Amino acid sequence: MSTGTKARVAVLISGRGSNMAALLYASRLTDCPYEIVLVASDKGHAAGLKLAEAEAVPIFAAPAGLKKAELFAALDQALRSSGAEFVALAGFMRILPPDFVAAWEGRIVNIHPSLLPRYKGLDTHKRALEAKDLIAGCSVHVVTPELDDGPILGQVEVAVLPGDTPDSLAARVLIAEHQLYPRALADLVMRDRTPEALLQRVRELAMALPGAEEAVSHGMSCFRVQGGKMFCYFTEDHHGDGIIAIIAKTSGPDEQAQLIDQDPDAYYRPAYFGPSGWIGMRLEGAVDWERVGDRIASSWSLIAPRKLAMLREF
Structure with a gap:
């Protein structure tokens, strides 16, 4: 517990891990209050694991074929073994079981590609375009047992352009996500350290x-x-x-x-x-x-x- 000790964060991913990368590179700035101590995935072939490994961050890939309870028990053990204090979901495509959320209550965060509480769940950009929204965006929130429903820690608005498709809108929202997530996570970990x-x-x-x-x-x-x-x-x-x-x-x-x-x-x-x-x-x-x-x-x-x-x- 020496002066200046950074909060220890583990990141859960299922795919390429672009938001994980944003968190990781932000963590290397001298004034960042957190460090990434583990990148874990439910998929052994997740591309983000290769990036984390190349950046000398410890990784964990859950063995294939595990039942849901076994998977989350293995993830929980890996998180605790890493000494993680907080868990950041970054494209982790699994719904967390209530007992897992309870074990990490108030310490799991997620980034979601909409301005919550609008468009919880999947297909957020398609739904925003169908609703003819002029503004889309992203949100960082604390994870609770109900899907995409926890307290919001931060949001960034992104303009919807004429002719946007779900893919083109998603690409711009992703840029906003990479700006928002490190800042919101830093604010959260510092909340109890002032x-x-x-x-x-x-x-x-x-x-x-x-x-x-x-x-x-x-x-x-x-x-x-x-x-x-x-x-x-x-x-x-x-x-x-x-x-x-x-x-x-x-x-x-x-x-x-x-x-x-x-x-x-x-x-x-x-x-x-x-x-x-x-x-x-x-x-x-x-x-x-x-x-x-x-x-x-x-x-x-x-x-x-x-x-x-x-x-x-x-």
């Missing part, structure tokens, strides 16, 4: 503890027990250190040193607080919120009065 979002998650964990109160100390948001001692600080670039983290109590220097030795990417000895045995726990990158919650609760337990500790036990 300092405001991270503080809110810390706040929820800290304020769930008995007697917890929020305050401000040393220019930082912090949490204390009923007007008494502090048990957690939220630090964002404090004194220009460039770190977003919590600072929590430990039982002393020995535990502090042990934590840093075990995981120096996650833990550090914070300035000013470190000599007293406090530990810094970074919140950049892929955050293990269960572990953060445990650290906050452990810090709270070191100072909480017995009567409050008893409340938490029950």
Whole structure:
């Protein structure tokens, strides 16, 4: 979880993977907040797999002949093995089963060649032309169990020209897709990584503890027990250190040193607080919120009065 860690994205394809390529090449820009860690396909002959392999991106091709449940179990295992945090569908021509969507809830996105909610499903350009639409376009949305129905993350409009055919319109919409998808994906992965979002998650964990109160100390948001001692600080670039983290109590220097030795990417000895045995726990990158919650609760337990500790036990 070092500073600047990019979100890990896996891409699912079924064919040539042009939108996968757009995501991949955008990911190589220095300011892009995500990286492509896997390209996976339900079809072993998908052309996009060859491109990904040539670009040194790990690939996974599902074995032929799998039943639907077996296919998605294999894909899920490949995604998890890659360490993916988000899944981007890029021409993946399978309807995702509800249990697969639930397992990745809020973390699967798709690009669709229409201005949703219009023209869900297939033949979008043909349907737009038949309706004599003057404007077509594309949408990026969060995937939910209902087809093409999740929250929309972004759209780009494309003019319909006189004499357009489904193919000619599709070609221009595809250009728009390649512009929209990387930007919408970048916005999504950053949504939960802003300092405001991270503080809110810390706040929820800290304020769930008995007697917890929020305050401000040393220019930082912090949490204390009923007007008494502090048990957690939220630090964002404090004194220009460039770190977003919590600072929590430990039982002393020995535990502090042990934590840093075990995981120096996650833990550090914070300035000013470190000599007293406090530990810094970074919140950049892929955050293990269960572990953060445990650290906050452990810090709270070191100072909480017995009567409050008893409340938490029950």
